Amino acid sequence: MSVEQKLCFDIEQLGQARFSNPMSSAKFVDDDERVLYFSDPKVVKAALDQGQEPLAFELAGPRKKIYFNPKTVRCGIVTCGGLCPGLNDVVRAIVLSLTQHYGVQSIYGFRYGYEGLNGEFGHQPVTLNTEVVNNIEKLGGTILGSSRGPQPVEEMVKTLDAYGIDILFAIGGDGTQKGAGAIYEECCRQGREISVIGIPKTIDNDISYIQQSFGFETAVTQARNSIVAAYNESVSTRNSVSLVRLMGRDSGFIAAYAALADSHVNYCLVPEVPFTLEGLFQSLEERLSRGQHAVIAVAEGAGQDITPPSTETDASGNIKYSDIGTFLRDQIKQHFKPKRLKFNLRYIDPSYTIRSGPANAYDSAFCLLLGHNAVHAGMSGRTNMVVGNWSNDFTHVPIVLATSKRKRIDPDGWLWDNVLAATGQPRDLGSASSYVP
Numbered sequence: 001m002s003v004e005q006k007l008c009f010d011i012e013q014l015g016q017a018r019f020s021n022p023m024s025s026a027k028f029v030d031d032d033e034r035v036l037y038f039s040d041p042k043v044v045k046a047a048l049d050q051g052q053e054p055l056a057f058e059l060a061g062p063r064k065k066i067y068f069n070p071k072t073v074r075c076g077i078v079t080c081g082g083l084c085p086g087l088n089d090v091v092r093a094i095v096l097s098l099t100q101h102y103g104v105q106s107i108y109g110f111r112y113g114y115e116g117l118n119g120e121f122g123h124q125p126v127t128l129n130t131e132v133v134n135n136i137e138k139l140g141g142t143i144l145g146s147s148r149g150p151q152p153v154e155e156m157v158k159t160l161d162a163y164g165i166d167i168l169f170a171i172g173g174d175g176t177q178k179g180a181g182a183i184y185e186e187c188c189r190q191g192r193e194i195s196v197i198g199i200p201k202t203i204d205n206d207i208s209y210i211q212q213s214f215g216f217e218t219a220v221t222q223a224r225n226s227i228v229a230a231y232n233e234s235v236s237t238r239n240s241v242s243l244v245r246l247m248g249r250d251s252g253f254i255a256a257y258a259a260l261a262d263s264h265v266n267y268c269l270v271p272e273v274p275f276t277l278e279g280l281f282q283s284l285e286e287r288l289s290r291g292q293h294a295v296i297a298v299a300e301g302a303g304q305d306i307t308p309p310s311t312e313t314d315a316s317g318n319i320k321y322s323d324i325g326t327f328l329r330d331q332i333k334q335h336f337k338p339k340r341l342k343f344n345l346r347y348i349d350p351s352y353t354i355r356s357g358p359a360n361a362y363d364s365a366f367c368l369l370l371g372h373n374a375v376h377a378g379m380s381g382r383t384n385m386v387v388g389n390w391s392n393d394f395t396h397v398p399i400v401l402a403t404s405k406r407k408r409i410d411p412d413g414w415l416w417d418n419v420l421a422a423t424g425q426p427r428d429l430g431s432a433s434s435y436v437p
Contacts, residue, residue: 067381093371279430
């Protein structure tokens with residue numbers, strides 16, 4: 001039996017749901033409805049043959065009976081971490097669902113991430129309603145502000161107590177969801193009931209047991225625009241290389257899907273697949289010697305074994321990665337300088353432009369559905385979970401499961417095989433580090 005077959009997908013609930021759902025025209029979801037984790041019929045059949053229930057997520061959606069009284073429930077929303085297209089869309093969707101579907105009157109937006117739950121900073125929450133969130137989906141960033149890093153969990157629970165918050169919606173990535181889990185655990189320790197619902201935010205699409213995170217499609221679309229510009233530059237002159245640095249700290253999904261978008265990328269460098277400068281330079285030389293151009297897409301976390309090591313950490317305690325973009329730019333220039341080859345290099349870094357812009361139409365619709373399903377989960381009394389999606393259905397995922405590991409590209413999987421086929425780059429660009437500080 002594999003490790004994944006031993007996983008628990010059970011969702012915690014605060015208690016029995018006693019109130020009727022006011023959504024009279026809704027298609028309600030039964031509590032026993034599930035979405036299969038494994039799509040392979042052989043795996044499902046093997047579990048059934050052994051008398052086991054196949055691994056499956058709880059299906060998201062409105063329940064006929066809800067736990068909280070809509071007339072008295074008080075809700076809070078917090079946005080944390082780096083910016084991502086769609087943050088405002090999710091905030092708007094939560095507020096609209098709470099007010100229009102359930103008639104909730106008390107909704108607070110806590111400012112600047114988890115700082116807003118620490119009274120020492122003095123951030124006053126914003127009262128949210130349909131008027132406040134009208135048209136915010138057209139804006140980039142988040143109207144609530146954001147911050148990185150943890151805050152003392154006792155202080156955060158104290159603030160939630162002060163405002164009488166029954167449901168907390170935490171929009172953020174891996175660290176944010178771990179913080180949400182810590183808030184739930186502290187509330188349990190204090191004997192306080194609270195529904196903690198996470199909406200996973202990661203532009204890198206690296207949260208496990210979730211098919212796709214919001215903002216990812218927008219990021220790939222914008223990355224593609226930068227790659228098209230890089231291609232146009234590179235084909236305009238002989239022996240030209242365009243280097244595009246994209247987001248992707250530990251997972252290279254943006255670079256990989258951007259490389260697939262229109263096949264203008266000749267080299268896709270991601271954190272999951274090692275390469276050496278020698279291997280890259282040798283392939284580049286061969287390509288340029290044939291009078292061809294080159295477009296390189298590199299994820300920010302790629303090649304960290306060949307860059308100068310970093311010991312600095314960010315506010316979340318993560319090691320600050322060396323800038324692979326400028327490092328490669330300088331190394332490529334240095335390598336080709338003594339060559340008898342007229343050489344041109346252009347460097348593009350659209351990272352902040354991509355992450356701070358508004359969501360595209362697909363992501364906006366996706367964010368709306370995420371927000372709605374987060375509200376349905378919270379009102380039903382579910383807690384310590386995030387809203388995910390799997391096989392085109394929205395699901396409930398335990399926080400501990402979603403934060404158990406990062407989703408990464410499998411170098412032996414179908415995605416990377418297709419990237420290699422689209423780019424034409426060698427499968428092996430070297431695997432041993434040779435950088436000398």
